[in-house]
Amino acid sequence: MLHFQKWKLILVFGIVLAGFIFAIPNLFPSSSLQGLPSWFPHKQVNLGLDLQGGAHLLYRIDDKELVDDWLGTIRGDVREGLRSNRIGYTDLSQNVAGRSVSVRIRKPDDMDKAYTELKKQSVPVGGDVFGGFAGNNLEVTRDADKITLTVTEVGLTDRINSAIQASIETIRRRIDAFGTTEPSIQREGRNRILVQVPGVTDVQRLKSLIGETGKLEFKMVDSTVNAAEVEVSKKVPPGDELLYSSDDPPVPYVLKDRVLVSGENLVDAQPGFDSRTGEPVVTFRFDAAGAKRFGRATQENVGLPFAIVLDNKVISAPVIREPILGGTGQISGNFTVQEANDLSVLLRSGALPAKLTVIEERTVGASLGADSIESGKKAAIAGLLLVVLFMFAAYGLFGFFANLALLVNIALIFAVLSLIGATLTLPGIAGIVLVIGIAVDANVLINERIREEKRAGKSPIAAIDSGYSRALITIIDSNVTTLIAVLVLFWLGSGPIRGFAVTLTIGVLASMFTAVTVTRMMIAYWLRWTRPKELPI
Amino acid sequence: MFRGITFIPADTKIDFVGQRAVTWFVSAFLTVVPLILVATIGLNMGIDFQGGTLIEVKTKESPANLADIRGKVSGLGLGEVQIQEFGEPDEVLIRIASQPTEEEQQESIARVKNALGDSVEYRRTEIVGPTISGELIAGGTLAVVVAMIGIMIYVWFRFEWQFSVAAVASLVHDVTATIGLYALLQLEFNVSSIAAILTIIGYSLNDKVVIFDRIRENLRKYKRMPLKNLLDLSINEMLSRAILTHVTTLLAMMPFLFFGGEAIYGFALAMCFGIIVGAYSSIFVASPMQLILGVQREAFSPRAAARANP
Numbered sequence: 001m002l003h004f005q006k007w008k009l010i011l012v013f014g015i016v017l018a019g020f021i022f023a024i025p026n027l028f029p030s031s032s033l034q035g036l037p038s039w040f041p042h043k044q045v046n047l048g049l050d051l052q053g054g055a056h057l058l059y060r061i062d063d064k065e066l067v068d069d070w071l072g073t074i075r076g077d078v079r080e081g082l083r084s085n086r087i088g089y090t091d092l093s094q095n096v097a098g099r100s101v102s103v104r105i106r107k108p109d110d111m112d113k114a115y116t117e118l119k120k121q122s123v124p125v126g127g128d129v130f131g132g133f134a135g136n137n138l139e140v141t142r143d144a145d146k147i148t149l150t151v152t153e154v155g156l157t158d159r160i161n162s163a164i165q166a167s168i169e170t171i172r173r174r175i176d177a178f179g180t181t182e183p184s185i186q187r188e189g190r191n192r193i194l195v196q197v198p199g200v201t202d203v204q205r206l207k208s209l210i211g212e213t214g215k216l217e218f219k220m221v222d223s224t225v226n227a228a229e230v231e232v233s234k235k236v237p238p239g240d241e242l243l244y245s246s247d248d249p250p251v252p253y254v255l256k257d258r259v260l261v262s263g264e265n266l267v268d269a270q271p272g273f274d275s276r277t278g279e280p281v282v283t284f285r286f287d288a289a290g291a292k293r294f295g296r297a298t299q300e301n302v303g304l305p306f307a308i309v310l311d312n313k314v315i316s317a318p319v320i321r322e323p324i325l326g327g328t329g330q331i332s333g334n335f336t337v338q339e340a341n342d343l344s345v346l347l348r349s350g351a352l353p354a355k356l357t358v359i360e361e362r363t364v365g366a367s368l369g370a371d372s373i374e375s376g377k378k379a380a381i382a383g384l385l386l387v388v389l390f391m392f393a394a395y396g397l398f399g400f401f402a403n404l405a406l407l408v409n410i411a412l413i414f415a416v417l418s419l420i421g422a423t424l425t426l427p428g429i430a431g432i433v434l435v436i437g438i439a440v441d442a443n444v445l446i447n448e449r450i451r452e453e454k455r456a457g458k459s460p461i462a463a464i465d466s467g468y469s470r471a472l473i474t475i476i477d478s479n480v481t482t483l484i485a486v487l488v489l490f491w492l493g494s495g496p497i498r499g500f501a502v503t504l505t506i507g508v509l510a511s512m513f514t515a516v517t518v519t520r521m522m523i524a525y526w527l528r529w530t531r532p533k534e535l536p537i
Numbered sequence: 538m539f540r541g542i543t544f545i546p547a548d549t550k551i552d553f554v555g556q557r558a559v560t561w562f563v564s565a566f567l568t569v570v571p572l573i574l575v576a577t578i579g580l581n582m583g584i585d586f587q588g589g590t591l592i593e594v595k596t597k598e599s600p601a602n603l604a605d606i607r608g609k610v611s612g613l614g615l616g617e618v619q620i621q622e623f624g625e626p627d628e629v630l631i632r633i634a635s636q637p638t639e640e641e642q643q644e645s646i647a648r649v650k651n652a653l654g655d656s657v658e659y660r661r662t663e664i665v666g667p668t669i670s671g672e673l674i675a676g677g678t679l680a681v682v683v684a685m686i687g688i689m690i691y692v693w694f695r696f697e698w699q700f701s702v703a704a705v706a707s708l709v710h711d712v713t714a715t716i717g718l719y720a721l722l723q724l725e726f727n728v729s730s731i732a733a734i735l736t737i738i739g740y741s742l743n744d745k746v747v748i749f750d751r752i753r754e755n756l757r758k759y760k761r762m763p764l765k766n767l768l769d770l771s772i773n774e775m776l777s778r779a780i781l782t783h784v785t786t787l788l789a790m791m792p793f794l795f796f797g798g799e800a801i802y803g804f805a806l807a808m809c810f811g812i813i814v815g816a817y818s819s820i821f822v823a824s825p826m827q828l829i830l831g832v833q834r835e836a837f838s839p840r841a842a843a844r845a846n847p
Contacts, residue, residue: 050800058669060639060668203662204647204650207643357639357640357666358639358642358643358664358666359639359666359668359669360664360665360666360669361662361663361664362661362662362663362664363659363661363662363663364660364661365658365659365660365661367595367658367660368593368660368661371798372798372800375796375797375798375801376797376798376801378792378796379792379793379795379796379797379801380792382792382795382796383788383789383790383791383792383793384789386788386789386791386792387785387788387789390784390785390788391785392541393541393542394541394542394544394781395540395541396539396540396541397539398541399541426798426800426801427729427732427801427804430790430793430797430801430804430805430808433789433790433793434736434740434786434789434790434808436785436789437740437782437785437786437789437790438740438743438786440782440785440786441743441782441785441786444778444781444782444785445747445778445782448775448777448778448781451543451547451777452547452774455547473750474746474747474750474751477695477746477747477750478742478743478744478746478747478750479743480691481688481691481692481739481742481743481746482739482740482742482743483739484684484687484688484691484739485684485687485688485735485736485738485739485742486735486736486739488680488683488684488687488735489680489684489732489735489736491680492676492677492679492680492731492735493728493732496729497728497729497731497732500732500736501732504736536539536540537540537541
């Protein structure tokens with residue numbers, strides 16, 4: 001009991017020392033840490049969004065729109081495939097609910113040829129790291145004169161996967177341009193993306209920047225009809241579409257369906273000012289293919305208006321004064337400087353593959369976060385002081401030992417949280433306080449046991465020895481059950497709740513070390529120095 | 538030298554199990570009444586489980602003009618709107634019922650901000666869509682059930698099935714009593730409430746395991762003592778520890794009720810309540826249940842013999 005092996009002693013002392021060293025940076029404001037020597041640990045506990053303020057946005061990608069777009073592409077491919085093989089067809093249609101495209105072949109003789117041709121559309125997807133593949137993207141079936149191409153589950157999953165990937169990259173580019181620190185953007189489940197941005201103040205702007213699809217299209221205005229009349233009569237000429245501007249009230253435009261050039265051909269977009277009027281504009285540059293198409297379109301339509309359309313809203317509809325052959329241009333639309341800036345970010349980052357919808361949003365302002373830290377700190381310190389006083393009142397010197405171990409425990413919690421880069425949340429602070437209760441419980445169990453053994457007439461050393469060894473079984477059993485509940489909490493929770501589970505887990509594990517091993521060593525050394533005839537407990 | 542105060546004398550002999558005619562009634566009351574409360578007045582479901590929008594604002598003037606805010610927000614036609622003071626006189630919580638679609642929900646928040654303008658500071662905004670609220674209900678229920686099953690298995694493995702059944706029965710008691718508190722005080726029931734319940738489960742079980750441990754030890758030690766006396770002896774022996782532990786945890790937790798701020802108040806209150814209820818059920822539910830379930834002493838004897846003569 002009184003003698004520990006040297007390596008054990010060194011190990012325990014080392015852990016305690018390391019705990020304090022790695023916990024210390026949390027006592028300083030992060031600015032003053034810069035001045036410390038480089039060998040000194042700098043890592044601090046990350047504060048959760050509820051403490052430092054920020055936005056938690058959970059987006060869902062629109063599956064239906066993805067399928068819709070895809071069916072449109074398949075339809076185009078079917079048309080192309082049959083035409084190039086000179087196969088007559090009819091009734092080419094898509095069924096969104098059934099996720100399929102079907103077509104009827106005019107001549108029965110063409111059926112085999114058509115089937116072979118359309119079968120080419122079905123390709124393997126979803127290959128894994130082992131090189132195997134999960135299945136084909138489309139299932140092609142024939143029935144009398146009808147051929148149906150149905151989207152498979154594997155194909156859809158593959159589509160969603162790549163759409164999510166692309167969306168995450170696009171969102172990252174957009175948020176980076178927003179200039180905030182360390183955003184976290186990650187996939188959640190099948191079709192969701194979680195975006196967490198600490199310290200952001202203008203959430204409305206952030207949301208509009210992320211959520212905007214950013215699909216840019218250049219289309220010709222149909223100047224043979226009057227947009228206002230079409231709006232009233234609802235008779236849109238075939239091959240045309242009726243769109244509105246983003247003004248208030250919205251101005252109607254009748255545009256030709258065909259897209260001259262789209263945002264995919266953009267290589268750059270920058271905010272700037274018009275050289276003549278001085279108003280904020282966005283200047284853009286096309287790639288070679290885009291420049292060629294835009295050049296030809298403007299050449300053919302000098303004097304006619306065309307429209308710049310973003311996400312089906314007309315931004316502006318200028319008249320082509322002269323052919324634009326250089327592949328660069330500018331968009332003006334009564335922007336403010338910030339709007340011009342955001343639009344250029346949107347164009348540079350590329351379009352999202354499908355619409356994103358916010359299904360959960362939690363935003364905390366910086367001032368509320370600061371208030372929460374303040375009140376959390378106050379409550380935690382008050383709780384700690386009460387416990388320390390009470391332990392000393394209940395057990396005297398042995399309570400004092402338990403209190404020292406408690407401080408080590410708290411230092412270890414902060415050290416581990418800092419090292420693994422875990423996040424401290426307001427419930428997490430409450431978790432630390434709960435750990436104080438649990439850690440002290442271990443010492444209460446031990447001390448009560450020592451009292452019992454002492455009453456049973458055992459010598460000081462024997463009483464302490466059996467006090468520790470008997471209480472240990474109880475401590476382990478009771479802590480394991482607590483951990484079961486906490487692990488479930490970790491698995492269930494997100495954000496603040498998960499932070500609570502993490503601090504509680506670390507704390508409970510650390511408490512088994514501090515409350516048992518650390519106090520035991522302290523008491524052993526005290527016994528060796530003082531050699532008491534009777535335990536003061 | 539100061540030895541510390543002995544709060545509970547070592548020779549305390551309270552006839553706990555003997556009071557079981559009364560305490561069964563109390564326990565049944567604590568288990569059944571909450572269910573009635575939930576069925577009649579219902580839980581004050583937060584937006585986590587109901588979907589909806591929550592906006593916490595701080596007004597420039599103090600106290601806040603609730604009528605003015607109510608007038609501005611309820612004129613927007615967003616359905617049910619709740620406006621209440623939140624902690625401080627200049628802090629206001631606005632709750633808007635769930636809108637039919639996620640887009641409309643986004644729209645609703647923009648309209649509220651438009652209506653209130655810059656007259657207030659927006660401290661917190663939470664929007665939970667209908668998809669998420671459904672998942673949170675399912676997840677929360679599942680978590681409580683999984684935790685119970687996990688604990689049941691562990692206790693069964695470490696003790697005997699009687700202990701496991703007694704533990705889970707008393708945990709159900711603690712959980713319903715805590716839910717009853719939420720219903721009675723109309724505290725907001727949300728994801729942190731589930732966290733509080735799971736923590737109470739973990740903490741309260743901790744306490745039960747400590748007493749079970751002593752019962753097991755005494756079953757080995759006193760082979761001929763009637764079970765009722767043995768249970769009372771075990772509880773009395775652990776009484777000092779139980780009181781000290783619960784008082785320290787309460788002391789640690791209670792400051793959160795006073796300084797922790799509104800955000801953590803409900804959680805802290807549920808925890809404090811759970812600590813007390815858990816302490817009660819360890820003594821008056823988990824232990825006396827052994828009498829009904831009939832613990833088999835033989836289950837512990839072979840190992841007990843081995844321990845007695847090491």
